[in-house]
Amino acid sequence: MATTTWNTAELVQMDIEHMLHPVTNLHQHARTGPLVLARGSGSKVYDTDGKEYIDGFAGLWNVNVGHGRSELAEAARTQIETLAFAPTFFGLATPPAIELAAKLAAMYPGPVNHFNFTSGGAESNETAIKIARYFWSIQGRPEKVKIISRLQGYHGIAMGALSATGIPSYWAHFGPRPEGFIHLSAPYAYRNAGDLDEAAFVDKLCAELEEMIAREGAGTIAAMIGEPVQGAGGVIVPPDSYWPRIAEILRAHDILLIADEVITGFGRTGTLFGVQQYGIQPDIVSIAKGITSGYQPLGAVGVSDRIYQQMIEPDQMFMHGFTYSGHPVACAVALRNIQIIEEEDVTSNAAKVGAYLLDRLQELSPHQNVGEVRGKGMMLIVEVVADKGAKAKFDPALNIGPKLQAATRERGLIVRCSNDGIAIAPPLILTEDEADRLAHAIQGAVVEVLG
Numbered sequence: 001m002a003t004t005t006w007n008t009a010e011l012v013q014m015d016i017e018h019m020l021h022p023v024t025n026l027h028q029h030a031r032t033g034p035l036v037l038a039r040g041s042g043s044k045v046y047d048t049d050g051k052e053y054i055d056g057f058a059g060l061w062n063v064n065v066g067h068g069r070s071e072l073a074e075a076a077r078t079q080i081e082t083l084a085f086a087p088t089f090f091g092l093a094t095p096p097a098i099e100l101a102a103k104l105a106a107m108y109p110g111p112v113n114h115f116n117f118t119s120g121g122a123e124s125n126e127t128a129i130k131i132a133r134y135f136w137s138i139q140g141r142p143e144k145v146k147i148i149s150r151l152q153g154y155h156g157i158a159m160g161a162l163s164a165t166g167i168p169s170y171w172a173h174f175g176p177r178p179e180g181f182i183h184l185s186a187p188y189a190y191r192n193a194g195d196l197d198e199a200a201f202v203d204k205l206c207a208e209l210e211e212m213i214a215r216e217g218a219g220t221i222a223a224m225i226g227e228p229v230q231g232a233g234g235v236i237v238p239p240d241s242y243w244p245r246i247a248e249i250l251r252a253h254d255i256l257l258i259a260d261e262v263i264t265g266f267g268r269t270g271t272l273f274g275v276q277q278y279g280i281q282p283d284i285v286s287i288a289k290g291i292t293s294g295y296q297p298l299g300a301v302g303v304s305d306r307i308y309q310q311m312i313e314p315d316q317m318f319m320h321g322f323t324y325s326g327h328p329v330a331c332a333v334a335l336r337n338i339q340i341i342e343e344e345d346v347t348s349n350a351a352k353v354g355a356y357l358l359d360r361l362q363e364l365s366p367h368q369n370v371g372e373v374r375g376k377g378m379m380l381i382v383e384v385v386a387d388k389g390a391k392a393k394f395d396p397a398l399n400i401g402p403k404l405q406a407a408t409r410e411r412g413l414i415v416r417c418s419n420d421g422i423a424i425a426p427p428l429i430l431t432e433d434e435a436d437r438l439a440h441a442i443q444g445a446v447v448e449v450l451g
């Protein structure tokens with residue numbers, strides 16, 4: 001346990017003067033400064049003044065096994081002492097990278113048996129998109145390049161992944177996006193279904209996909225990418241029949257399906273992988289985050305046997321990869337992390353405590369500014385609205401997000417607050433007592449900010 005004492009005021013000043021924070025209002029940050037976190041244990045983190053918080057966002061949806069795991073420190077230390085780095089370029093490999101690829105092949109459902117490593121989610125999606133195009137191109141179909149994704153989809157913010165991401169606020173001010181990315185509506189019943197029942201809503205979403213394919217031409221479309229449950233775009237849980245129907249349409253038109261399991265992988269939705277919630281089989285999968293529970297930066301892309309067989313066909317180089325593809329320390333930590341996930345069955349806990357937490361949060365449903373409370377496993381959201389009948393969003397000038405953030409932090413809780421609500425994604429080891437504390441803090445914050 002760290003016993004260091006910190007000079008919080010000095011750290012805050014240094015941060016303001018020298019750090020450029022991602023996805024942050026830099027204007028406001030220069031005035032407020034950061035909340036500086038010094039250590040963590042289980043589902044809790046502590047700031048530099050010793051204040052305790054429930055980490056209700058598991059870092060960034062990724063600290064699945066919780067903080068302070070000495071087993072993972074040990075795995076990293078042992079690998080650093082043995083061989084801190086070797087690449088996977090030029091036919092080189094290390095035992096942890098090989099063992100992790102084999103472990104992922106055994107874990108991931110269906111014929112996804114071949115893995116390429118990256119350093120995170122956006123790199124995984126860049127890789128997945130490029131492999132989809134490569135797969136068609138090496139078969140003599142280089143015009144099959146377009147990528148379908150959904151509005152409110154989040155696939156990371158490197159250039160290719162950014163273009164697949166369907167949240168326009170991430171696009172502004174960064175110039176033209178690469179071409180060939182087309183977006184469908186999200187399966188977001190609360191806002192997009194209108195008066196339609198679930199079956200009719202899914203019919204409408206499928207018709208939209210069919211129309212897009214007819215308009216663009218299946219011969220120009222490489223793949224569709226989607227998160228089994230959309231995360232950063234607002235924890236959008238699709239109707240149960242949505243994915244099986246979409247997958248069937250893609251198959252009929254010979255369009256690959258890329259499952260972006262960067263959040264949903266490794267137990268978060270209450271099954272080991274998100275596709276298992278819906279019984280679908282992707283051709284390509286992107287993973288990251290929970291693969292190491294955030295203890296090391298690592299991502300991976302898995303491809304099916306069918307894609308692999310094509311990739312080894314031409315006598316040519318696969319000209320893609322990153323220096324840290326298959327970093328041995330990250331892979332060693334991932335292997336140990338996956339062992340913990342399996343041995344402690346944190347996936348079942350995510351299903352059980354996630355359902356309990358959803359029940360507790362749904363106590364807020366009658367509140368005049370709570371539009372919907374929804375979730376799957378340990379991915380949840382309390383969506384807030386200015387007018388419940390009209391489902392009107394809050395005027396950004398009211399600063400509802402920052403106010404909710406201050407009110408939750410005041411109550412010892414870290415979650416992701418925006419003008420549209422509070423997203424919650426705790427470590428998968430959360431206990432019911434901690435879920436009660438989390439729900440209580442959110443209820444208190446909503447009442448304080450919204451009355």
Ligand SMILES: Cc1ncc(COP(=O)(O)O)c(C=O)c1O
Nearest residue numbers: 120121122154155156231262263
């Ligand atoms: C579904 C999904 N895909 C991709 C990414 C991008 O991952 P990274 O931030 O590691 O690049 C994220 C990040 O939150 C994500 O939620």
